[in-house]
Amino acid sequence: MAHNPTPAAIEAGGLTKSYPGGRGKPPTRALAGLSFAVEPGTIFGLLGPNGAGKSTTVRILATLATADSGKATVAGHDVGRHPGRVRHAIGFVAQKQVSDPMDTGRENLVLAGRLQGLSGPAARARATELLERFSLTDAAGRLVKTYSGGMARKLDVAIGLMHRPRVLFLDEPTTGLDPEARADMWAELEGMARAEEMTVLLTTHYLEEADRLARRLAIVDKGRIVVEGTPGELKDALHGDAVVVELADPARDAGRAREVVAGAGLLREILADGRFLRGRADAGGTALPAVLARLEAAGIAVVSATVARPSLDDVYLRHTGHVFAQLEVAA
Numbered sequence: 107m108a109h110n111p112t113p114a115a116i117e118a119g120g121l122t123k124s125y126p127g128g129r130g131k132p133p134t135r136a137l138a139g140l141s142f143a144v145e146p147g148t149i150f151g152l153l154g155p156n157g158a159g160k161s162t163t164v165r166i167l168a169t170l171a172t173a174d175s176g177k178a179t180v181a182g183h184d185v186g187r188h189p190g191r192v193r194h195a196i197g198f199v200a201q202k203q204v205s206d207p208m209d210t211g212r213e214n215l216v217l218a219g220r221l222q223g224l225s226g227p228a229a230r231a232r233a234t235e236l237l238e239r240f241s242l243t244d245a246a247g248r249l250v251k252t253y254s255g256g257m258a259r260k261l262d263v264a265i266g267l268m269h270r271p272r273v274l275f276l277d278e279p280t281t282g283l284d285p286e287a288r289a290d291m292w293a294e295l296e297g298m299a300r301a302e303e304m305t306v307l308l309t310t311h312y313l314e315e316a317d318r319l320a321r322r323l324a325i326v327d328k329g330r331i332v333v334e335g336t337p338g339e340l341k342d343a344l345h346g347d348a349v350v351v352e353l354a355d356p357a358r359d360a361g362r363a364r365e366v367v368a369g370a371g372l373l374r375e376i377l378a379d380g381r382f383l384r385g386r387a388d389a390g391g392t393a394l395p396a397v398l399a400r401l402e403a404a405g406i407a408v409v410s411a412t413v414a415r416p417s418l419d420d421v422y423l424r425h426t427g428h429v430f431a432q433l434e435v436a437a
C-alpha cells in the first residue's frame with residue numbers, strides 16, 4: 107500500500123490576485139501564482155518587503171479575501187468551498203490592535219473567548235492560562251490603554267489563541283516594536299508554538315525574525331515565491347563563506363589585488379567594490395590567511411579583513427537580485 111504522507115496544515119497552489127488600478131490605471135498584480143505547503147506543528151515564515159504580497163496571501167488563507175485563481179486548503183478545508191470550517195480552525199492576528207483599550211487585559215480575553223463560543227468558566231480558565239504564558243498576569247487587571255506596545259501586541263496574540271486554533275496566522279507580529287520588546291515577543295512565540303502544538307504562518311519583513319523563529323521559510327518577491335527551505339539550507343546553498351578585504355589604497359591597488367587573488371585560485375565570485383575586495387571560499391578561515399599572504403607578497407597593504415557565514419541577506423540578494431530593504435513601519 108502506498109504511504110500516505112501527513113497532509114499539510116496549509117497548502118496554497120498557484121494563487122493569483124489582482125487589485126483594480128482605478129482611474130484607467132492598469133491593475134496591480136499582488137499574487138502571480140504563489141504556491142507553498144506547511145507541515146503541521148511547525149512555524150513557517152513568509153519573508154519579503156512591503157508590497158511583496160504577504161498580507162494578500164494571509165488574507166486569502168484566512169478567508170478574508172478571495173483569490174482570482176488557484177487553490178488553498180487550511181487544516182484540511184478548502185478556503186473557497188468551506189470558509190466557515192476554515193474560520194473555526196484558525197486564529198488570525200492582524201497588524202492592527204484588536205483589544206479594547208478601555209477594558210482590562212483579562213476582560214478582553216474572556217470576551218474574545220465568549221465570542222468564539224467558549225463557556226464562561228472555560229473562557230476564564232483559558233484567559234488565566236494565556237496571561238501566564240505571555241507573562242501578563244501582573245498586568246491582567248489593568249486597562250489595556252496603560253500597556254506598552256509590546257504588552258498590547260502579546261495580548262492580541264493571546265486573543266487569537268483563546269479558542270485553541272490549529273493554525274495561527276501572525277501578520278508581522280513585531281512591526282513597530284522596539285528591539286527589546288521584539289526579542290521578548292520572539293521568546294514568547296517560541297514557547298507558545300511548542301506548548302500549543304500549533305501550525306503558525308508568520309509574515310515578516312525582518313530577516314532576523316524569520317531566521318530565529320521559522321522551521322522553514324519562503325522568500326516572496328513580486329507575488330511569487332522565489333526560494334523556499336530551512337534557514338540553514340538557504341544559507342548553505344550559497345556555498346561558502348564571504349571573505350572581505352579592505353585595501354589601504356584602493357585607487358592604486360584594487361585592480362592588481364583582484365588579479366593576484368584570482369590568479370591564486372583562493373576565492374571565487376571576486377568583486378572589487380570601492381575599498382573592499384569581496385569573494386567566496388568554501389572554508390573562509392583557511393582561505394583568508396593565504397589571501398593576505400599573497401597580497402603582502404605583492405606589496406598591497408590591507409587595513410582589515412573579515413570572514414562571515416552567509417546570512418539571509420545574502421540569500422535574499424542572490425534570489426531577488428536586489429538588497430533587502432529593512433523597512434521600518436511607523437508604529
Ligand SMILES: Nc1ncnc2c1ncn2[C@@H]1O[C@H](COP(=O)(O)OP(=O)(O)OP(=O)(O)O)[C@@H](O)[C@H]1O
Nearest residue numbers: 125134135136154155156157158159160161162163
Ligand atoms: N485593497 C487593495 N487595493 C489595491 N491594491 C492593493 C490592495 N491591497 C494590496 N494591494 C497591492 O497589492 C500588492 C501586494 O500587497 P500586500 O499588502 O499583499 O503586500 P505585503 O507583502 O503584505 O506588504 P506589507 O508588508 O506592506 O503588508 C501591493 O502592490 C499593494 O499595493
